[in-house]
Amino acid sequence: MTTRESVRDRTGLGPKGLVREARALLDSAATLLDDHRRALDEVLGALAPLRAQAVKDALVEVPVARLRDVSGGRLRLGPLEDAGIGTVLHVLDTTPYRLQLLPGVGPQTAAQLHAAARRIADAAERSASIRLDVDARDPATTALVVALHRLVNAGPELSRAEAAARELGERLGPPVADARPALSWWRRSFAGRRRRGRAREALGEIAALLPAEDARGTALLLPQASVDLLRPAASGAEAWLDFEVRAAEYHTLLAELAALEPEREAAEGFLPAGVAERVKAQPLDDAHRTVSLRGYQAFGARFALAQERVILGDEMGLGKTVQAIAAIAHLRAGGGTHFLVACPASVLVNWLREIEARCTLAAHPVHGPGRAAALAAWIGSGGIAVTTLDSLYALDVPSGVPVAMFVVDEAHYAKNPEARRSRTVAAWCGRTARVLLLTGTPMENRVAEFRVLVGYLRPELLTEIGPDEAAVGPRAFRSAIARVYLRRNQRDVLAELPEVVHVDEWEEFSPSDEAAYRRAVAEGNFMAMRRAAYAVPAGSAKLRRVAELAGEAAENGLKVVVFSYFRDVLAAVHGVLGPDAHGPVTGAVPAARRQALVDAFTAAPGHAVLLAQIQAGASGLNLQAASVVILCEPQVKPALEAQAVGRTHRMGQVRRVQVHRLLTPAGVDRRMLEILGVKARLFDDYARRSDLAEAAPEAVDVAEQSLARRIVEEERVRLETGPGAVADPEDTGGGP
Structure with missing residues (x-):
């Protein structure tokens, strides 16, 4: 034919x-x-006009002395300073003809001055940050x-x-x-x-x-x-109304069109050049993905695909979930059919929502009463099975089912090798070729915990991470773990985020607070010491400040999240703020109910308050509707506070986030801040930029029991109270 x-x-x-x-x-x-x-x-x-204004705002702060830096120190700047020309912007606003009228400045010098100023202006334009601020319309x-x-x-x-x-x-x-x-x-x-x-x-x-x-x-x-x-x-x-609802999409598009993506090294997690080039060469198919990615997110998905068995340790709010979904969507385009996600129960609903919104694959909630039917449907038709870390051990998946990728969210929950959930995660890592562990807090108390996660992926790599390397500091680990670990921070890759303002609110004990605190010290009850400022609500100085902060937020139409470790503290706050406060979100609240509370809080017009136990609210919930955070007391784990704030200060936030931490100047709060400072520095040094550590001379761990005992003993000496046994530091004031 x-x-x-x-x-x-x-x-x-x-x-x-x-x-x-x-x-x-x-x-x-x-x-x-x-x-x-x-x-x-x-x-x-x-x-264009916004960028031009941003450049002007930057150059007005740059003194003319910086012109020497870009000219090899050859320019004579005395005539400029004598004429009152003190900034690079002033130089650019003065024509070369007017410059050469200054004593000691000829045509050649005037041209050189302008050329040097222009070079600085060009650099300022490349780095100019354009921020969309709902309060500056x-x-x-x-x-x-x-x-x-x-x-x-x-x-x-x-x-x-x-x-x-x-x-x-x-x-x-x-x-x-x-x-x-x-x-x-x-x-x-x-x-x-x-x-x-x-x-x-x-x-x-x-x-x-x-x-x-x-x-x-x-x-x-x-x-x-x-x-x-x-x-x-x-x-x-x-x-503007649409922007408030979908800020992340606006900023993603703006970053792409305005070339506002972060510096390459920051977006690539400061990986060695060889690893970064390998990752960038990895294709990323978007046929089954329904959202656009930021540049750093695409790099993260490529990292998971190119390196196959990795830990993605991005800071809270950078979209680790969507990066995992992007990697899964790519594998689906290449023929993969079955994918498995294990996560804490608190984030299971969020995972199901994200899968539905971000890709075309079916999500199967293998949890709760309908788990058997969901598991059968997943085995038969493929898609993404989502189960909890605590249910993973009971997941009966035939060996013939080809799991193309195993994803573990909040992987630091599997840090204890003796726990059943950890053994189950390790077993699944062993039977799956591609594994992606997600965690924004790769270590909380002990840097050695990170080695456990690495061991699930590449046991052979542990021999390359020895104590001698750790002793010389975090940089010694960077090259050793580049194959398995990628971390980026908000400050490096989300230039559009509004600032977060931390305010320590120091409140003196009221007489009733003081009496409750002395009783707790005498009893050796560390947890009662931590919440003594709320023991008598009618006379509580901290509760009075909570009410004041919530009132100020109400006058400005701002949403507030109140975090505490203790359920009885949240109950006291609820009593002060009234029945309209949403929550509390606690560990005892089922995941679906938690999400419903957050949805109601987010949907409430104008001002609203959400109460949350910090260990529950800091995990798996998106709280960017809030722009005021109140921490009722300091936390034993610095990462817990960072996670809680990160739930509000994340991609999609459109307002400045105010964080108010309530403290008492005499007592447990002050001592905790002093002692725990070393833990925060340890995390910054070894984990914040793709760093691991097993041990280091300066990495002195402070366990919760020893911290409690130390503070109780010091407070007894200070207050001259009698000795007694130290109470259980795990008490949360009414259960987990």
Whole structure:
């Protein structure tokens, strides 16, 4: 059968109809690309004045002395200083002609001064940070938010449509052009034999390409994307409201369009160059992913794929879940069918929601009453099974089920090798080729705990991480563990985040507080000492301050999260703030109920308060609706406070976060801060930038029992109370 006959058999259109259909597709592709380009130009046009102002704001702070740094120290700056020109911005605002009118400044020097100032300005422009602040809605920023609104609301299908349009032009454009001689007898008459042969081949290529585009839905995808881009511009108020709800999407797009991604080394977790290059060479298929990724998130997903068995230790709020989902989606595109996620019960609901929102794979909640049916459905049809760390041991998965990736969220919960959950995690790591451990706190009390996680992945690597290397500091570990560990911090990769302001609120004991505290010291009850300031609510100085802070937040329409380790403290706070306070979220509240409490808190218009036990609320809940955090007392584990704050100060937060930690100047609070300072420094040194440690001379651990005993003994001496046994430091004031 000839090519022409096969074309007629397929379409019934003949060569002209076939090319007409192809041209219609190409026209749709060109139209979409033009519409998209105009939308991008609108964003870049709105961005230009903001970037120019940011550069000016930066240069006005740079003294003229910095000009020597970029000129090898050759420039004479005395004439500038004598003329009152004290900043680089002032130099740029003064023309070279006016500069050379200064005594001692000739044409060549004036040109050199301007060139040096321009070099600094160029550097400032490259690093200029553009922040969208809901509390500073000036016309220029509003114009940018309105321009971004169009692209954000075009949805994730826009990027697919644009990619399809570009690919269509590359694949379909040449054969359509080459097929022209086959469209009429007179064109064939003037074409040579070679061109006629190429025209027949081109018709065959078009006939093969069009069914493929039909299968992809290109004919509908392209015009729909154009319609989305051509909708009337939103009003400023509408765009700002949408931004508050979807800030992460706006910032992701802004970072991409404005080249505001973080420095390369920070985004790559300060990995050695060889490892980083290997990761960047790893493809990342987005066919089954429905969201865009930030540059550092794409790098994290590639790291998991390229290195196969890794720990992703990104700080709270950077999107570890979506990076794991992106890696899973890539493996699904490559033929993987079954994936398993194990997580604490508190985050299981969040995982199910994220999977549904971020990818096309089915999520199976293998937990609770319906676990047997969910497990059978997963085994039969594939997708992502989500279970809890404590239920993982009972998961009966036949050995023939090919688990393409095993993901463990909050992996530090599996740090104790003797615990059943840890043994089960280790067993699953042993039977699965690709493993991804997620943890924002790779060590809490003992740096050796991190070796346990590494041992699940690469036992052979432990021999390379010896105590001698640890003794010389964290840098000695960086190269040793680069194959398995990646960590990035908010301050390095989320330049758009509003600042977080920490305020220590020192409250003197009231008489009733003092009496309760002395009783707790006499009894040797460390946990009662920690919550003595709330023992008598009617006379509590800390409770009075909680009420004041909540009242100030209410006047400003801000949402508040109140954290405490103790349930009876939260009950006292609830009594002061009234029944409208949401919660409390505690360890005894089922995961689905926790999420419902958070949803109600988030959906409440204006001011609202959520009460949460810090060990429950710091894990797995997204609280970026809140911009005020109240910590009722300092925590034994510094990482617990950091996690709690990280639940609010994360990607998607649009307001400055105020963190108020309530402290008493005399007693347990002050001593805890002094003693625990070493633990916070240890975490910063060894874990914050992809560092591990097993032991180091300065890494002195303070266990909770010894901390309690030490403080009780010191307080007895200070208060001259009698000796007694130290009570259980695990008491949480009403259960976990």
